Amino acid sequence: MIKKLPTDLPKLEQLLRPIYLMQIIFAGYMCCTSIFYYLNALGFEYTSYLGPNPYQSKTIFFDIANTQRYYVLAHAALVSGLLYAMDYTREKKYELNIGSMSKLLIQISIICLPLGFIFEKIPGLNQFSIQLSGLSFVAGTIALAFAFRERNRKVIVLTAGLFVINLIEFLGGGFKEPIIISFLLLGIYLLPIFGKKVIPVFGAILIMLFLLLPTFVGNFRSLSGAGLSAEEARDQSLNVILEGGVFNSRIQNENWLFLTHRLSEMDMFIQFSHSTPQFKNYYKFDLVNQALYTPIPRVLWPSKPDMERQVMERVYAAGVVDHRMLVSAKPAYVVDAYLSYGAIGIIIALFLYGYFAQKISNKAEHLFGGYFLGSAVMFAGLFQIFWRGNSFEFMFNAVFWSYITMLIVFQFLKARGIIVQKY
Numbered sequence: 001m002i003k004k005l006p007t008d009l010p011k012l013e014q015l016l017r018p019i020y021l022m023q024i025i026f027a028g029y030m031c032c033t034s035i036f037y038y039l040n041a042l043g044f045e046y047t048s049y050l051g052p053n054p055y056q057s058k059t060i061f062f063d064i065a066n067t068q069r070y071y072v073l074a075h076a077a078l079v080s081g082l083l084y085a086m087d088y089t090r091e092k093k094y095e096l097n098i099g100s101m102s103k104l105l106i107q108i109s110i111i112c113l114p115l116g117f118i119f120e121k122i123p124g125l126n127q128f129s130i131q132l133s134g135l136s137f138v139a140g141t142i143a144l145a146f147a148f149r150e151r152n153r154k155v156i157v158l159t160a161g162l163f164v165i166n167l168i169e170f171l172g173g174g175f176k177e178p179i180i181i182s183f184l185l186l187g188i189y190l191l192p193i194f195g196k197k198v199i200p201v202f203g204a205i206l207i208m209l210f211l212l213l214p215t216f217v218g219n220f221r222s223l224s225g226a227g228l229s230a231e232e233a234r235d236q237s238l239n240v241i242l243e244g245g246v247f248n249s250r251i252q253n254e255n256w257l258f259l260t261h262r263l264s265e266m267d268m269f270i271q272f273s274h275s276t277p278q279f280k281n282y283y284k285f286d287l288v289n290q291a292l293y294t295p296i297p298r299v300l301w302p303s304k305p306d307m308e309r310q311v312m313e314r315v316y317a318a319g320v321v322d323h324r325m326l327v328s329a330k331p332a333y334v335v336d337a338y339l340s341y342g343a344i345g346i347i348i349a350l351f352l353y354g355y356f357a358q359k360i361s362n363k364a365e366h367l368f369g370g371y372f373l374g375s376a377v378m379f380a381g382l383f384q385i386f387w388r389g390n391s392f393e394f395m396f397n398a399v400f401w402s403y404i405t406m407l408i409v410f411q412f413l414k415a416r417g418i419i420v421q422k423y
Contacts, residue, residue, distance in 0.1 A: 003083045009371055013192045016376040018357045018386070019082050021188070025387045026078060030334060031071045033264040038064055040260040046252070063270045070269070073343060074334045074350045081354025087362060088371075095369045097420045102155050104418065105143035105377070109162060112136035124299035130398070131382050131405040137166050138381035141182060145189030171216075171234050180209050185380065212241050214258035268320055269335050275318040276339055283314070283339050287392045294397035311391045314339065333389030357386045360403065367410045369419060378406055 006014060015021055041060050043052040057063065098104050116133035119125040144159035163182070170178040187202030216237045223233035261267055276282060290310060298304050308330075315321055315329050331339070337349035360383060365374030382402040385395060413419045 003086060006086070006088045008088055010192070014371055014375075015188050015191070016380045017088075017371070018354070018361050018375075018379075019079075019086060021380075022357060022387055023075075023079060023082065026389070027075050029388055030265075030332070031068070031075055033259070034064070034068055034071065034266045036256075036259040037261075037264045037266045040256075045256050063273070064266065067266050067269045067273065070273075070334065070338060070343070070346055074337070074346050077347045077350035078354040081351040081356075082358045083354075084351075085355045085358035085362065088365065090362070090366060092366060092370055093422060094367060094414075094419050095422050096373060097417060100150065100152075101372070102143045102146040102150055102152060102159070105139045105146060106155070106159060106162075108377075109136045109140035109143060112139065124297045127295075127297060127397075127401045128405055131402050134384055135378070135381035135405070135409070137178070137182070138185065138384075139377055140166060141185050142189050142377060145186060145193060148190065149193050171220075171238075179213060180206065181384070183209065189376075210259075211255055214262070215254045216241055218254055265332050265335075268329065268331065269338075271320045272318050272331065272335055272339060277342070280317055282341055282345070284341065287314075287336050287340055291392040291396035294393045295400040307393050307397070311393055330391045330394065333391065333395055336392045353386075353389070356399070357383070360399075360406075364406060367406075367419075368413075378409070382406055 005011075005019065006017065008014075011020075041052070041056060041064060043050050096104075112132040113136040116129045116131075116136060119127075119132065120129035140159060140162040144156070144163050147155035147159050163186070167179060167182060170182070183202060183205050187198055187205075190198050190202075219237040219240050220233045223236055228236070290305075293304070294307055296304060311330050315331065321329050333353065334346060334350065337346045339345070340349065361375050361379045364378045365371055368374040368378055382405055383399065385398045385402070389395060390398070410419065
């Protein structure tokens with residue numbers, strides 16, 4: 001399928017649309033990170049040749065090629081879905097009625113952050129917690145970029161403080177992805193303001209994060225498991241990084257393990273392809289049916305199955321991990337598509353993945369007056385799960401409640417006179 005890319009904005013000012021960032025992250029994560037797994041199978045660690053692992057499967061290179069074909073097929077289906085649904089020519093029904101974009105974004109960030117914490121504690125409303133926290137984080141990050149554009153020093157200081165607070169919160173939670181995404185988004189938002197000169201700066205920052213965060217997170221989780229508080233685990237993990245340096249052998253080893261087995265999920269996909277359909281039949285519509293029930297709040301359905309356990313059942317059935325291991329190893333969206341109907345399942349599921357992501361982006365821009373508040377804030381803040389995907393159950397639940405949250409935010413801003421009808 002061939003379709004002209006949107007021309008309503010310069011390319012650097014529309015990078016948060018699905019056809020750009022979402023596709024790049026999907027292709028980079030699913031298709032390109034497998035190069036590290038391949039190098040490891042050849043016997044390399046970084047640029048050093050250590051010799052092949054004598055215990056690895058004799059069919060490892062066939063398995064890698066087979067899995068990579070599935071990834072490429074998934075990428076093609078995803079882009080086809082995006083292009084099929086992409087339509088930014090529709091006239092926008094609403095427009096923004098504001099004086100300062102940075103002040104609006106700060107207000108969204110400050111309001112959504114405590115609401116996310118409150119809703120997390122309330123049964124029936126905790127579905128909104130993750131969505132509001134994600135929206136707060138994205139709005140705060142964009143506010144920092146907009147403060148630079150408006151050259152408002154007070155707002156720059158305030159938004160920079162919010163950005164640092166978010167980073168500290170992410171470090172205290174032991175999660176690496178939000179930290180990487182924070183700097184990635186900030187770089188994207190600053191790109192139209194400062195031009196391509198920000199690319200080497202944020203490129204270097206992202207490389208450093210990829211080098212250091214795997215060790216930090218691994219150390220943090222082991223210390224937390226040993227009973228230390230989040231603050232103590234965070235501080236001790238930071239000391240390990242600061243004392244060891246980037247080229248410390250421990251950091252290098254843990255980073256290589258991260259690149260080959262956690263950043264790249266090829267090893268898990270290979271194990272699933274060995275068990276299905278040879279020993280375990282395709283699930284057909286079973287996984288889709290399970291996903292359809294996930295948005296129902298537990299307060300309305302007290303006996304609702306636990307999503308994590310439900311997903312892990314197919315992981316155990318494929319022998320990816322043992323029942324006795326206390327780990328979470330949820331299959332990626334493309335793996336669930338394969339488990340459902342093989343290659344045909346991948347084509348259909350990934351086409352729908354791209355189609356619905358694009359439709360939601362179109363809707364967001366229609367409701368929120370265009371690209372900036374629509375795709376760059378609402379879509380990026382509420383639908384980050386589209387960037388990497390997840391198992392069917394977690395995907396459907398997150399997208400459903402994110403869409404409901406988007407409609408609620410729209411009605412709130414409309415009632416406040418921030419969004420007004422054009423005609």
